[in-house]
Structures are given as structure tokens and as C-alpha cells.
Amino acid sequence: MAEPEVEISASAEPDVEMAVAGAEEEAVDGENGDIGGPFGEDDAERSNPQTVFLEYLRSPIVELMVGSGDEATLLTAHQALVTQSPYFAEKLADHSEGTRRLDLPKESLDAVGCFLQYQYTGEYFPRRVASNPDGLEADPSVPPVDDTGAQLLKHARVYTLAEKLGMPELKTLAHSKIHRINSTAVGEIAYARYVYGNTPSTDDTIRKPVAAFWATRSHVLRHEAEQEFRQMCLEFPQFGFDVLSLVLDQREKRSAARDDETPMKGSSRKRMRPSVQI
Template identity: 55%
Template sequence: MVDADEIIDEVVGDEEMGEATGLDPTEAVDADDEPTGLEDIEPDVPERTTFLDYLRSPIIQLVVGQGAEQTTLSAHQALLTKSPWFAAQVDVFSKTTTTPRTIDLANDDLQATSSVLEYLYKSDYYPRMTGTQSMEYDTTVPQPDNDGIGLLRHARVYSLAQRFGLPALASMAHRKITLTQSTARGEIAYARFVYTETSPDDITIRKPVAHFWATRSHVLRHEAEAEFKRMCLEFPQFGYDVLSLVLDQQEKRSARAEAQSTAPASGRKRQRVSGIVP
């Protein structure tokens, strides 16, 4: 039989030990709650956005074109907001519940806008890239392409990508421009679009256009002289850019010719001709 005095002595002893150590003897120490020292070095894993998350986002209506040509396209908000320009438009919707979720693109090209949406969903647009230096054959472009349809298609995508803040798409469209075949008249149509729709500071797309015509004077004389003349009169900056490159090339040729004419003579002696007649 257990003595009551012994039980009391044990309880009092446990309490005194708890006071000495600062621990509550009634609380058990859980080893899992103790710090391991690894809390600060464990990486934070970012939350992954899945394609399903994009599809669950609200639908935005894009009204493209005007009059009889007006068309309404639909796109998921989470994909559209990859573009800073579209993100700013969508931000208006979050501030008011009365505004319809519609974005007006009355002055934009339907085909180019569709290509932008295709890129946002698929990371490419038709005709798709098949390598770093090749792309699909575009069956919708006539051959020969005297109207520059293929070049203008990618140029319009480039212009929209610049406006919507999608530099990767702009780079892709520019790459497709360099891979597109055309004719002299098609190139003039493309040059007219570039000098009408792009910023004078955008040398990425403007300089290659001027360089193309500066290095192809034989094409101008035989295939598109009249169109080239009209282009220069309509866009003096285009004529100036081409002339500047032509003059630069002429200066380089002159400098090379001058360097060759002033080069020091060879140190080898000229062969002496004997005066003896056989």
C-alpha cells in the first residue's frame, strides 16, 4: 500500500524542479516543435500557374475593326494580361462593376490581332517557326508576292507587339520578316508600311529596309524604279536613309582604294634586263 506522505513528497519535488528549470512539469516537450536551424535556408517554391488556371480566368471581348468589318474576339483575361497594355485595360474592370469587359481595337488589323492571341495561347503564330532559321510555308501568300502580303502580315504583328509590350513576339515577327520571300514591288509596299506605322527611332525594323534598297540599285533600275521614286517623294526620311547608306558604302570603297594606292612599294629589286643582244 502506497503511503500518502510519499506521494505528497514526490509532487512537491517535481514542482521544485520545475521552478529551478523554468519548465512547467505538467507540459511535455514535443521534439517536433524544436527549431532545427533549417528554416531560413529552405527555398520558397513559387506557385506554378497551370494552363487550367488561364482557362478559369474571366473572358474578355476584343472588338476589332469598324463598320461591316467589325469582329468580336474572345480571350481569357489571365493570358491577355501577359501584355502590360492589356493589363492596364483590364485594371479598369476591377475598379468598377458597371463597365463591360470589352476592349475596343477599332483601328487594328483583324489578322494581326488574331496572330497576337495565337501567340499568347501557343507561344507562336502561323506560319510557325520550324527552327532558328526556318518557318512553315505560308500557303495563303501568292507567289510571286508582288503586293508584299507575307511581309506586311508579319510587319503588322511586329507593330502590335511593340504597342502591347510583347518584346519576344516583336522579335519573332521580325525574324519571320527576314525569312519571307517577296519581290521588289512587295518590298516597296513593306517599306511604305514600316515608314508609316513605326517610330523613327525604331532602327531594328527601319535600318534593314533602308539597307535592302541601298544595296540593290540594279533592282531599282529594272524592277521598281517608278515605285521607288514615289516612295522617296512620299517619305523623304526613307530617301535620306537610303542615300546615307549609299554614301557610307562609297566612302568605304574610296578609303580602301586610297589605302591601296598609297601602300609602300615592295622591297624586292626589279629584275635587271641585260643589254647584250644575242
């Protein structure tokens, strides 16, 4: 019989040592966790930030058609803000005249909306709050515990979009919010599937914490989502290998620690051979 459902706190400390960079913690500053944006620290040092803001607002309007078919939605924004992204700057280079419109049929509407909100304000909802360093501002539209992965996927999609758009600060901000979501095993599997399906194998920033999370809790989590966990390992063998590698690394460290504490006679250890009766 499966064990009772386990709520996975976003602030729980992992048991496996991870070489996960803490850059997102140092890079996110300010009362609401602002990390820059077009009106961040650099602009604050200028003599008249209001003039800078107006310069952005005087730029032409760009249309972004997000999604496809009946789900397509038209968004508009000022070109000077949109082209802070190298990706959009390149796409709009040939739109000096006429309608400035870009089609984004495969992008998430919510993720693009978060990108635009970040460009205008230096943050996106839900924001980080100073009163709770390990949490985000309350969102009454979502449950306190993410049991489907929807909240994790929101920030994961912003992360992958920021990577595509060449926005490292937004990417860092999204990654910092992922670790502030309280979730269940089912939600974590949905998030892991997205990460391993939409990020390159070289992206240790987001992949390694996923593998380490499951390596430290797999003995409990698999009872809550055993079928999903099994399917994830079959669908993404790299995920299973990454988790197993971390589990074995930790086991080797514990074994080495025990060996250091236990005095051994002689300088070598031989494998015990089974006795054979003749």
C-alpha cells in the same frame, strides 16, 4: 526597257555593313521557334505546368471588338492571357465587374489574331521550322513569292501591334519572320512604305534593314519598281536620305580602301584645277 523581274531571296546577304542587332536570332529558340509566351521557359521550370495552364483558363473571358463598321469582328480570350500585355492590363483595370470588352477599331484583325495565338501557344502561324532555319512552314493560301507585300505586311503589323501592347518577345518573333519572306521589288516597296509610315524614326531595329536592303539593291530594284521607288522617296524623304547615306558610306569605304592600296607621293592631295589659256 526594264530588266526582267528579280526575285528577292530573303536569305540574300547584303553588301552594306549594317549594325542590325541579331537579338531576334538568339532569342528565338525551340523546334518551332518558340520564344516564351505565357507558357514558355519560366513556366516550364515550375513543378506543374498543367496547373499553371488551368489557372489562365479559369480567368474571366474578355471580348475584343476588332475593326469598325461592317468589318468589325468580335474575338474572345481569357483575361489572364490578354493582360500579359501591359496595354491591355491598364485598359482592363477598371473592368473588374460586368462585361469585359475592349474596342480596337484601328487594329488589324489578323495581327490581333496572331497576338492571341501567340499568347495561347507561344507561336503564331506561319511558324519557324527547325528543318529550314531561313524559312517558315508552308502556307498553301499564299504564293511562294510575295509580289504584293502582303506576307511582309502581315508580320510588320504584328511587330507594330506588339510594340503598342508592350510585348517585346512577340515583337522580336515578328521581326525574325520578316527576314524569311521571299519577295519582289513591288512587295518590298509596300513593306517599306508601311514601316516608314507606322514606326518612329528612332526604331532602327526595323528601319535600318529596310534602308540597307534598298541601298544594296537599288541599282536593280528600281528597274522593277521605278515609279513606286520614286513615289516612296517623295512620300518619305527620310527613306531616301537613309538609303543615300548608306550608299555614300559604302562608296567612301571603297574609296578609302583604294587609297590605302595606292601609294601616294607627298602628304597632301590637291584638287586639280582647270587650265586657263590666256
